Structures are given as structure tokens and as C-alpha cells.
Amino acid sequence: MKRDTVIGSSLIRPDALAKVQGRAPYVADIKLEKRDCLIGRALFPPYAHAKILSINTSRAEALSGVEVVMTAKDLPGLNGYGAAALDKPVLADKIVRYQGDPVAFVAACDKKTADKAVALIEVKYEPLFPQTDPKENLKPETPLIHEDHPMSKGTNISSSWRVERGNVIAALSRSDIVLENDFETQIVDHAYLETDSCIAEPDPVTGILHLITQGHSAQLNCRSLAAAFGLPHSKVHVTIPIVGGSFGGKEDSNLEVSVMAGVLALKTGKSVFCEYTREESFRNTGKRHATHSHRKLGATKEGILTAVAADITVNKGAYRSIDPIPQRMTMYGGGVYRVPNALVEARSVFTNQVYGCACRGLGVPQAMFIIESQMDDLARRLNMDPVELRLKNILRDGDTMITGQAIKKSQGLGLEKCIQAVCERIGWDKPLEQSDDPSIRRGRGIATIMYGTGTGYPTDGAHCFLNLQMDGSLMVGIATAELGQGGIIAMTQIASEAMGIPYNMVSVNYSDNHSSPEAGATVASRSTVFHGNAIINGCNILKDRMLCCAGQILGEDPRDLDIREGIVYTRQNKERSIPLTEAIKFAFSSQVPLTTTGSWYPPLNHLDPIMGQDTRMHTYTYGAQAVEISVDIGTGIYTLDRCVSAFDVGKAINPMCVEGQIEGGVTQGIGYAMMEKFELRNAMAVTDTYHTYLIPTSMDLPKLETILVEEPNELGPFGAKGIGEPPVTAAAPAIRNALFDAIDIPFYSLPITPIDVLDAIKKKKSPVVNRQERAATKNLEK
Known part of the structure; x- marks a missing residue:
């Protein structure tokens, strides 16, 4: 029997052609088929912080075509919702905490009427001073953003974490070199193509509220919203069709339009469609967190790291949303290096700004910018090649992170190979050609x-439904969302290989909380590994049943049988075989189930919450990125000439999709480094269109060179690891370090714009020279 495999094949994604041809149905496309939908719109405040004194909706209610106007007193359930805490009001009642807090909802026959009605609502406010500085909000005398927040416990702190190991004070005092720097990173928008939208349909027979929306998990959407609707979870049906990009944002930003559509639908008894404009999406929805870090790094004169100490403050914004950022920034505080002594502390602080939420990388881009920038600073102090310094200190088999977790080669450890691959490709050891x-x-x-692959929480697991059909095909029901990452084809390939049937006989049903089990959100670069392992588990259960049935038909020991391309055969004599369909029919007539549930959990995390010592991740994806830049010292304009990335992905289930993930992530990382910044003035958004919020275009990018390193993860499906988020994390420090190399100026804040570069050049007292010129000067001096 031929042993062709679909694992490692670049099969075409089933959604590719439909997207290119404009036939893939997004939420707004589905709405076009529902002509009787009411249109829902919201009134937002002109202030970021204010008391609501009164609301008069009478003129809006009198407008022809208006179905209903709702304020906080009209809500059917709890006035609160959220992914991690039900702290975001459905409608602001007495106070506005940021400019995205809606004050009233309108449902009308069309958008023009709804917008006109919104304009007729009269609200009297008492403006309050917007508290925008998280450091100031830490002071005991500062007013609370939330008087009774369930997480903050009488402070403005949303969450906090610390990692402690060894004796940092003693280690720093003994270090030959101690670097001390302050780092700033900016607020960033996700810049997804499809704005937030939802269709809500109440069922008068079952009492079920059906939401056709966006998101990372239909189950998470249900849990986050049910209380606001006054409904049990079983009465909230969420389906998520193809999503036009998210990058973490729609893990909970979509809840804003979903809760609006849902309460309006329940109030009117009719279907309601709600969609943010681009400006509303910019102003209201969550962003990548801004951070400030004060950091010390100690080392010996030979370049061996001795200690790291960091104090990190995260701007949380008005609501908790998704907030493991302090945990993630402390966990990765030592980067990819052996650091025997560490004390890294972080906290996220409420302000009156747009809330920080999940964004691709979830705190790791900020952490890697800091540690990788200081590594180049250290190399400069030591007069050592930056690559040599890194290779002296990288984690190897058996080494431990600052969290105490041991790194294992068996779970995929291709870090050194990634470094070697990018250095060889870019010619690191050769002189850089100058202009x-x-x-x-x-x-x-x-x-x-x-x-790390996964969230690291004890609840982190995955489950799926599998149903063998009489014709030998397989139906798979999973909770993962298709956000553009290629999840459908990856799950199809894994199921095909595990079950031993052609991939075109596998059908994947995704993102429906009424037809798939709870399996965690499509986040944390976890879907391929977690859902893939659950599918393999389920396929193995079904396969064992079918082999037992085939064994009875063939008179063979089931342990001597296998399935390939829909044929059950004996390993010793491959000609002795039957179609899988015969075994299925035998099972069906013998009371052998054709359905099952597949499940998978990683090893349980062992956590010390006081010292932050844990075994949080079952595997890590490693990577390296090298870039070349050219800087015009007269204008500050710099261009990215070359970008080479290598990532250890364990096993690329679909190499084309993996490369697409890497190139997309690298592009976002480039934008993070060079141009992207969400600007606010008095806590009100300034950058609310793509005219003012810049993202990279194809004209800003060189040809992105991608190298796949495959060091198998023994716990992954066919050796795979997660790759969705790692590629966004390396570009900012790589570009910063290239600038340092080119003009001998270190930067400690993001983004690094041409204006920043020119300003730094003007302030520099010594001539602007690059690394090769500095080396030549030192040789002459010798």
C-alpha cells in the first residue's frame, strides 16, 4: 500500500478561491440575504470621562422608521459583559469611562434613519478630568477608575505578576557590566480589514438568540454575553463565519456590536444588524497595550548574563478585557537566554483610554524588544559580535528559563539552527556593502x-466531535475560528492522515457553539497543536473500532491492520484488504458507534504564584530574524532593504500556510517598529482612519525571505508547534539594532519613525558612523 502523506504538503486552502472571487460570506454579506433586518446604531459620548446627568430620547423615538431606543434602564439582563470580567457596561448608566462607552442604542428600518435618530438623542454630561497616566493612577490618592471592580480590589490595578529567581541584588553588584535603560512601547491598532459586525436573530419558538458574528471562539462569545441578555448559555447560539482578520482584537472587540445587536433583537423581537464604521472601530475597540519598562541587565566581562531586573507598567485602558500582559512580559523577561538571577515585576493599570486587549503576540513583542535591544547594547559595551554574544547565552537542552521551566530538545529546540540559518542567508560574517x-x-x-504554544492555564485543552459517514468520509466539528490563518486546511490534513482517508473526504465544521464542544479560543498560537491533537485522539478511537470490525471480516488480528487512502489492509500482505466502507457498514449493523469525541490536554502546569516559577508551556517556537537597512542621515528616512526570518515550527503541516503566517506576522512587526502608533489627545482618538494611522504597504517591504526549521515537538500533532504569533515579535528589535549598527544611536521607544531618527542624528555630538567604520577606526588606533 502506497504511503503518501498529506502532512507537509502545501494543499490549497478551501477558502482561497472563494475569497479571491468575492464569494466567501462575511457577516455583512450574510446580512444582504436578510432583507427584513433592522439596523442598530449607538450614541457615543464626546468625552473620555464624564458623569451622565440626563438622557432625553423622546425626539429620537418619535422619528418615523425608528423601532426602539434603549438606554441602560431598558436592558433585559445584567448591564455588564466581557471575556475575562463582566466589567464593560452594555450601556453607560451614570458614568462614561472612555470615549467608546455607548450611552444609547437605536434600532431603525435603515442606517440613515438610525443615524438621524442617534443625532436626536439629548444627553447632558458633567465632564471629568481624564486619567491617562498609569503611573499616576498607581498612587493611593488618585481616584479610582472603577469604584467596585471585581479584579482591582480597591486600586487601579487590573492584574499584576512577578517572576523571582536567585538573588538579583547580589548578582548585579558582582556583575562586571550593568546596563540600565527605560523602554516605551506604543498603543497599536490591529488594522483588520473587516470592521466589527453582528446579526442577531431571536427565535420565537425555542427562545434561542442566534448571533452570526466574528470572534475567536463561539463558546467564549456565548459565555461573555449571556448574562447581558438574561439568558442561559444554552439559549445563546453563536456561529462565526469566515472572519476578515482579527490578530487578537476580535477575541472580545466584536462583543461590543454583538451585545448591541442582541439586546436590540430581544427588545424588538426582530433580526438586527449592527456594524461599526471604520472610525468607530478605531476609536472604540481594544488595542495593543502601551508599556513602560525600567530594566537592568548584568553580565560578566566575558559576556555571560548574570541577572535581569525589570519593573513594568502597562496601560490597561478603561476595562479589563484580555489581560495576561503582566504575566507574559515577566515570563519572557529573560528572553531566549540563561539568566540565573531575575526579578521581573509588572502590573496593568486602569486609565480613561481605549482598553488594551489581545493583540498578536500578547505582550511578547514588548518583552522581546526590550531584551533584544539590551543584548545589542551589551555587545557594543563588550566590543563583541551580537551573534557571538547570543550564542554564548542561548537556552540549550536542559537549561531553565527565569521561570524555572526546563527546556527540552524532545519538544523541539531549533533556536541555534534558526540563528545559523539567518546568518548564513544574510551573510552576517561578510562586510555589508555601503552606498x-x-x-x-x-x-x-x-x-x-x-x-510558547498555548495559554498555559490548567483549563487549556481541546475537544472535537467526529462522525464517520457510511461512504467513508469524516465530519469533524471543532470550535476553532477561521481568521485567515489556514486552520480549515490544517485540520483537514491532520484528520486525513490520522484516519487514513483522502483529504477530500474530510469535512470540517467550525465555530458553532451548538455543534462543537468547548475547546478554547483560537488564540495563543494553539489551534494546530491543541485541536490537531484532539482530532488525532478522536481518529484513533474511530480507527481502532473500524480495525476491530475489519479484523472480523478479514479474519485478522486488528493489530496487524492499518488504513490508508480509505482501504483497510494487512501490513504483512497489502493485497489482502477491504474498503473502509465495508468496515463502517459492519460497525453500523453491529452497534459499534461511528461517532466520538476527541480530546487533548498538555501536561499540567505546576505554578508557584509567589515567585512566578512554573512550567507554563509544553513547547516553544523559536526564531531569529536579521535585517539590513539604509539610513539617509540628512532626512532621517530609512528603508528596509532585506529581511530574513527563520522559525522552528516543529513540523509544517502545510508549509504554504506556515510561510504565509510568518510573512504576515513579520509585516506587522515591521509596522510596529517603523510607523504604527495609535494617537490620543486628552484620551480621545486622533488616529481614526488609515489616512492618519499608517501601516506598511507592499511598497514599504523588501522581499521577505523565510526559512522553515523543523525540530519536532514530541507533544505536537506530527511534531507541529504554533506559528501564528511568533513572527510578529522579532522585527522591532532587529530593525532597532540595525539602526544602532548604521548610525551608532540606540533607540529605546517605539515606533522609530524618520522624525525620531533625524532628531536623534541632530542631537548626536559625534559623527554618524556605522559598525564597519567604527571597526576601521579602532584598527587604525591600534
């Missing part, structure tokens, strides 16, 4: 990263 233009300086930079 003939005397105003141009060129430089190279490198960064290394690691990123």
Missing part, C-alpha cells in the same frame, strides 16, 4: 525570540 552616496549609512541587525 556610494555619502549621506547613506547602512546597517545590519538581528534578534532572537521564543514563544
